[in-house]
Each structure stands twice: as structure tokens, then as C-alpha cells.
Amino acid sequence: ATHINQAIRAHEFYESDRDYLVKKGENGKEIVIIDEFTGRLMPGRRWSDGLHQAVEAKEGVAIRNENQTMATITLQNYFRMYNKLSGMTGTAITEEDEFKKIYNLEVAVIPTHRPAIREERSDRVYQTEKAKFEAVTKEIKDLYKKERPILVGTRSVERSEHLSKMLREKGIPHTVLNAKYHEREAQIVAQAGHRRAVTIATNMAGRGTDIKLEEGVEELGGLFVIGTERHESRRIDNQLRGRSGRQGAPGTAQFYVSLQDELMRIFGSERIGSIMERLKIPQDQPIEHSWVTKALERAQRQVERRNFDIRKQLLEYDDVMNKQREVIYQERRRVLQGKSLKGVVLEMIEDTVGQLVSSSVDDKIRPEDWDIKSLSKRVNQAFPINLSYHSLEGVHRHEEIENIIFQKVEEAYARKEARLTGELMRE
Numbered sequence: 001a002t003h004i005n006q007a008i009r010a011h012e013f014y015e016s017d018r019d020y021l022v023k024k025g026e027n028g029k030e031i032v033i034i035d036e037f038t039g040r041l042m043p044g045r046r047w048s049d050g051l052h053q054a055v056e057a058k059e060g061v062a063i064r065n066e067n068q069t070m071a072t073i074t075l076q077n078y079f080r081m082y083n084k085l086s087g088m089t090g091t092a093i094t095e096e097d098e099f100k101k102i103y104n105l106e107v108a109v110i111p112t113h114r115p116a117i118r119e120e121r122s123d124r125v126y127q128t129e130k131a132k133f134e135a136v137t138k139e140i141k142d143l144y145k146k147e148r149p150i151l152v153g154t155r156s157v158e159r160s161e162h163l164s165k166m167l168r169e170k171g172i173p174h175t176v177l178n179a180k181y182h183e184r185e186a187q188i189v190a191q192a193g194h195r196r197a198v199t200i201a202t203n204m205a206g207r208g209t210d211i212k213l214e215e216g217v218e219e220l221g222g223l224f225v226i227g228t229e230r231h232e233s234r235r236i237d238n239q240l241r242g243r244s245g246r247q248g249a250p251g252t253a254q255f256y257v258s259l260q261d262e263l264m265r266i267f268g269s270e271r272i273g274s275i276m277e278r279l280k281i282p283q284d285q286p287i288e289h290s291w292v293t294k295a296l297e298r299a300q301r302q303v304e305r306r307n308f309d310i311r312k313q314l315l316e317y318d319d320v321m322n323k324q325r326e327v328i329y330q331e332r333r334r335v336l337q338g339k340s341l342k343g344v345v346l347e348m349i350e351d352t353v354g355q356l357v358s359s360s361v362d363d364k365i366r367p368e369d370w371d372i373k374s375l376s377k378r379v380n381q382a383f384p385i386n387l388s389y390h391s392l393e394g395v396h397r398h399e400e401i402e403n404i405i406f407q408k409v410e411e412a413y414a415r416k417e418a419r420l421t422g423e424l425m426r427e
Contacts, residue, residue, distance in 0.1 A: 003050060010054035017157035021179050022059050029061040034157065034179050037236060039202030041179045073325065074318040076102055076311070090242060091235040098308055102315065118222075118245025121254040123230070123293045124286040125264075131283045132258040136228055137166050139254075140198060143224050144172055149197040149217060152226045153240040154178075159228065160200045167198065174198035193223060203236060211243055222250035229261050230296050232303040255296075256286075263299055342417075346410065352382060353406050357398065367396040379405055385412045 016022060021041060023032045031052060033042045046052040046067050056063045079085055085103060092099065096107045126132040136152070143150050154160040157178045164176050177188045177199060192199040193213040211223060223244040231237055237255070244251025257264060281287065334341060360375035376389035385408050395401050 003054070006050045006054040007057070009051060010058045014051075014055055014058075015156075015158070016059065017161070018155075020055060021157065022061065027062070029059075030064075031055050031059060031061060032179075035203075037203060037233075039157075039179060041182060071325075073322075074315055076315045077318055077322050079103065091238045094234045094238070094304070098311075102312070112248075114248030116245055117248065118241070118251040118253060120241065121252065122288050122290050123255045123257050123296055124288045125292050126256070126258045126286050127281075127283045129258045129260045132256050133163060133166060133228070134284065135286065136163065136226060136256050137170060137172075139226065139256075140167065140174075141170055141172060144196055144198060146220060147195045148220050148222075148224050149193050149195065149211075149213070150199070150224045150226060151192055151211065151243055152198070152200045152228060154200060154202055155229050155231065157202060160202055163200050163228065167200070172198060174200055177201040193217060195220070203231075203240075209243065210246065213249060218250055221252060223252075225251065225253045227253070227255035230255060230257055230263050230300065232263060232300065232307070234297065234300045234304065237300075255293075257296065263296070263303070266299075266303075346413070349383075349409050349413070350406055353379070353402055353409065356382065357402050357405065361398050361401060363398055375401075383409045383412065385409055 014020065018034070019036070020034055021032045022029055023041075024030075033045050033047065034040070035042055047055070048066070048069060050066060053063050053066060080103070085105065087105075092107050093109055099105045099107055124135065126135060140150055140152065152163065154163060157180060160176055160178045164174065167174050173196075175188050175191065175198070177185060178201065181188070188199060188201075189209050189211060191197055193211045195214055195217060213222060217223070225240060225244045227237060227240050241253040244253055259265070331341075331344070334344075356375065356378055360372075360378070361370050372389045372392045376387045376392060379385070379387050387405065387408060391408075392401055392404065395404065
């Protein structure tokens with residue numbers, strides 16, 4: 001049943017060029033996961049529980065063995081292991097509550113070195129994805145004529161290549177930066193601030209990249225950033241916006257949205273769609289108003305709250321596991337550090353003996369009816385002591401039976417320790 005479920009997930013929910021890339025590797029074609037937030041490839045990472053194998057089967061590539069996961073920990077509990085914790089990012093303010101509730105960290109906003117003069121336009125909402133991309137293409141064509149550099153952000157490799165095809169048909173020179181061309185990232189980013197540079201990128205170019213403007217570009221209005229879809233997280237949108245207007249330079253950011261986009265379908269399309277229908281707005285004409293942008297941000301906040309609740313619930317489960325993890329690792333450290341575990345082992349033996357006796361000896365029934373044969377058999381399976389049930393006959397107290405068995409096991413332990421020496425026993 002697990003294999004069938006994973007096969008269905010691979011076929012229905014995981015798409016090539018969005019969630020993963022079929023890439024030529026050293027041993028033939030392989031499936032490489034694409035990070036949904038950064039748009040970058042994650043070589044060496046594999047999905048678990050047979051999902052990666054299901055995707056490999058779907059794409060007809062060689063099926064490799066599943067990695068064996070020896071231990072897991074949530075990121076939250078991993079970070080909590082540090083005595084001191086801090087971080088720095090340009091987009092933390094939207095997650096201020098989560099930092100406080102999970103890590104007990106305050107978020108401090110540091111003012112920009114120079115005043116930001118970037119123009120942030122209201123979102124343009126279209127009824128269909130087709131109309132939206134046609135409008136994006138027209139905007140790029142107009143900006144290209146004005147020689148302004150343009151950075152276009154898309155959510156997936158598939159969307160970036162779809163837009164690239166539309167621009168080729170219009171005869172607009174451009175560069176594509178996605179997981180397929182990550183080797184050329186530095187070269188592409190270095191050219192992205194030049195006159196007439198059109199760069200179509202996934203989330204790769206939306207974070208951690210500083211696009212330098214060519215001389216004279218500031219006079220043209222700086223870098224024009226176009227977002228072709230709103231992401232579930234406001235942070236990713238803010239990171240894309242932040243590519244323009246850096247260090248006090250001019251710039252413009254504009255998002256294009258359609259009612260067929262994933263976020264809109266789930267959270268916001270009905271109300272806006274009914275307004276557009278009532279006003280009989282043509283498909284190629286957008287709604288552009290501040291309340292539309294606010295409605296989209298409300299939808300994003302809903303998604304962020306839902307995702308936070310999921311992370312919080314996962315953390316609550318992991319907090320229980322974490323207590324067990326701490327005990328296991330504490331014992332592991334003691335073994336690795338060469339400390340004597342004899343006392344701990346004898347304590348475990350005593351607990352095990354107690355459990356074995358309790359399962360066979362019941363104080364509520366007569367001692368003559370106790371199943372001593374079965375008890376001795378189970379003790380011999382647990383410990384190498386060759387206990388005879390005759391040694392337990394005539395003993396009528398629960399505690400006495402435990403003491404007899406524990407003494408015999410302890411004697412066997414002492415004999416083995418004498419034979420191997422205490423140091424070897426610890427190893």
C-alpha cells in the first residue's frame with residue numbers, strides 16, 4: 001500500500017522542472033530535488049519513504065536504493081541546542097511572532113544605510129494566466145525599448161521557460177537563470193544590471209544576489225523587477241522586490257497575478273473574480289488597486305499562519321521525541337568517552353528481570369500454580385545463564401525469585417568481565 005501511495009504522489013503532485021530536475025549525472029540520468037524556496041538544486045538530497053524511487057520510476061531513470069536515516073531532529077530543536085542563538089536577514093519582520101514563540105528571540109529592525117526610493121506598484125490582477133503572461137511580455141517589450149534592465153521572477157523552471165518561449169517569439173533577447181543553468185549564475189547576475197538586460201529567473205535570483213547597475217541606468221529609472229506570481233510566503237516576494245532599489249538607487253517592483261494562480265485559487269479568487277465579472281472587465285484588462293494588494297497579502301498571511309501551525313504541531317511532537325533523544329545521546333556519549341557503564345547495565349538487567357518475573361508470577365494466585373518452567377525458558381532466552389526451573393521450585397515470594405535470577409545473571413556478568421577485563425567490556 002505504501003508503494004502505491006507514493007506512486008500516486010509522484011504522478012499527481014510532483015512535477016518535473018518544478019519540484020525536481022532530470023539531470024545527467026556520473027552514473028546516468030538522476031532526479032535532483034529543486035528547493036521550492038530558493039529555486040536551487042539540492043544534489044545529494046533524496047526524498048524518503050520510497051517517494052524518490054517512485055519519481056525515478058515515473059521518469060524512467062535508474063532506481064537507486066533508499067538512504068537509511070539513522071536519526072532525525074527538527075530544525076527548531078536543532079537550533080535550540082545552542083546556548084546562544086542569533087540571526088540576520090532582510091525579511092525577518094514578517095515572522096516576528098514565530099521567532100518569539102519558538103526561540104524566544106526579539107526581532108530588531110535596522111534602518112537602511114540610505115533611504116529606499118524604490119517605487120512599489122500595486123499588483124495587477126488578470127482573470128487568466130494566459131492574459132497575465134501576455135501583459136508581462138508587453139511590459140517587458142516596452143521597458144526593453146526604454147533600455148531599462150529587467151529582472152523577471154517566476155516560481156518554477158517550467159514557468160521561466162514558458163515565458164522565455166514567449167519572449168523569443170517577440171524577438172526580445174533575454175537570459176534565463178534557473179536550476180538548469182546554475183553554473184552560469186555569477187555571469188548572468190553580473191550582466192543583469194546592464195542596459196536592455198532582460199533576465200528571467202526562478203527564486204535563485206530573488207535572494208542573496210546584488211545586481212550592480214551599469215553607468216547611466218539610474219537615470220533610466222534603475223532595475224525594474226517583475227514578479228509573475230505571488231508566493232505563499234511574503235518573505236520570498238520581499239526578497240525579489242529587494243533586488244531593485246538597493247543602496248538608495250532608484251528601481252521599480254511590480255507583481256502580476258492571475259485568478260488561476262495557486263495562491264489565488266486557494267484563498268482569494270472568488271471575491272475578486274465576482275467583482276471583475278460584475279463590472280464586465282475584459283480578460284486582458286487588469287484590476288490594479290491598493291485593496292487588491294492588501295487582499296493578496298491577507299491571503300499570504302493565512303498561508304503563513306497555517307504553515308506556522310503545522311510547524312508548531314510538528315515541534316510539539318518532536319519535543320516528546322527530544323526527551324528520548326537526549327537520554328539516548330547521553331548514554332552514547334558515555335560509551336564513546338570510555339566511561340564505565342557497568343552500573344547502568346546492571347540496572348537494565350534488574351529491570352528486565354523484574355519484567356520477566358512479573359509476566360509469569362502473579363501474587364494473586366497460589367505459588368504452586370506459577371508457570372516456573374515458562375519463566376526459566378524466557379530468562380535463558382534473554383540471558384546466557386542456563387537457569388534450571390528446579391532452582392526456583394519451592395520459592396513462594398515474588399521478590400525472592402527476582403533476587404535468585406538477578407544473582408545468577410550478575411555472576412555470569414562477573415565471569416565474562418573477568419575473562420575479557422573491564423576495559424574490553426566497556427568497548
